[in-house]
Amino acid sequence: MATDPAQRPPTIDSAAASRWSRLAPAQNSPWLHEEIGRRMEDRLQWITAKPKTWADWSPLRGGLEAHVLVARRYAGATPYVIEPDAALAERTTGLLTAPWWSARRWQGAQPRFEAPPEDGVDLLWANMALHMAADPEALIKRWHRTVATDGFLMFSCLGPDTVRELRALYARLGWPPAGHEFTDMHDWGDMLVHAGFAEPVMDMERVTLTWATPEAALAELRTLGRNLHPARFGALRGRKWRGDLDAALAATANRGGPDDGRIALGFEIIYGHAFKPAPRVALAPESAVSLREMRSMLQRGRPGL
Template sequence: MNPEYGINKRQVSKAFNRAAARYDQVAVLQRMVGEQLLERLELVKLSPAVVVDVGAGTGLQTIDLLRRYGKAQVMALDLAPEMLHEARRRVKGRALERVLEAVWPRRHCHFVCGDTECLPFANQSVDLIFSNLTLQWCSALDSVFTEFRRILKPGGLLTFTTLGPDTLKELRAAWSSADAYRHVNPFVDMHDIGDGLVRAGLAEPVMDVEHYTFTYPDVYGLMRDLKLLGAQTVGSGRQAGLMGKNRRQKMMQSYEAFREGGRLPASFEVVYGHAWGVEQTLQQRTADGAIQIPLHALKGRSKPIGNRS
């Protein structure tokens, strides 16, 4: 998936390390989407013993997972050490600790610096994988989903969000009029993501999409927020070195074509998905490499979360 676009993990880690201290100031979408993903967990009966928050960032949702699953071991995993530092401060800060100490002891939360495409967890050791707006920073979703299948227990749940191809479509179009470089990361289509879940052998994948629009008085506001979030172009096709003032000005002029009501829109397409872990011994590969799962292995599932569009 996205074979022509290689994510540079070192650049990703550096960008989010720089952004960590001020990330929460502008992480409005991340907070909104994370809350909705948590609400969807109310539709499924699950009492996990081990939860992994993949791409935990500053711990925005780690806190809620700890509250929701008070007896679970919660692993906050992130590629950027400074993000984990902020998450640790959030979770174990003195004021918050007094509130939560009666609900969960300190030993129930662990902070792990690691790569989503090579998870440091044992096979079939996790009951719930929760990942909010992280997968768009991975090079190969097939590798990610294979790792998720590997660590999920049979009957364990994967629930996630990621960004779809309409994200920042206005900014992408404005830059395309200025030069031929890639200034906005490409994002994978919902149906391709669903196909990747199937290829990995995860059961009963369900996908849906929601669209969000934020508005700004000018392009500078949008660019500032993206920089503070660490959301920079980190793959092949981006420009190396300094950018000319003329091209930036041309991009800004092109963006003005989208102005409505005195504001400039910035669109975000958010893909929601979930799937289930199965016994790996039940999986059978066909001649073309696809994975088949016997029907009896899928029976008795809880109510689906959302609908496939």
């Protein structure tokens, strides 16, 4: 796998990615995102750190139910909500804010929607967002700035083998790519270290979804994302193309077994977490240290060399 950012996936049209980031879901969080959030939350049992503050990155798409699970696990921690696009922030606020008469107001700290503390949060939770970022390395660096020293990042995203059946179908029919490329988990680990995180741990699993009809499959795929590949179809497609796609999808349906007659697509799910170590100052005649880094080093009682 290439390590040069110019050669490494994702192959994303940045303008299309920006439009997607501002498009609010027609309904609430996608089912697959909620399921991955549930599985990622279960992994928190193996992390001994107990955050006092945490932030949820874009929960409207990442999973509102998953947000509740994390809040329940860390009931004594102060939760923050970060919607990177203002177009989604108002809706997220309305969905996560408990009314005064709701019992939820007495079930732990209520989410806060202002900027997180200047020194960062102990946990940044980012479910199913990274694979749709036009500049993922810049996003990881932003996450690094949001995490406090000795805090940790927990994230998930789609991997390269996602919907390979659909990609193969498009290639067989001579159509442009069915979707942009997704990054390998080893490259994510490299980017985490490059951004300043330490001890990244990456894991992967495959999930298969099935549908009774092509219409149902395409409807759910639209909730999960968009084709952001620069070489995707450049214009609207007509009824004939849609009919050809439906027929081709129907022809892939499993025959025999428990999923007889159902269309199946596989998703590679990548999980990762990494800690943010104390800042270190390189030995040099002159060194520049931010006020935040200096405060962190002084609080630890050592110069961080």
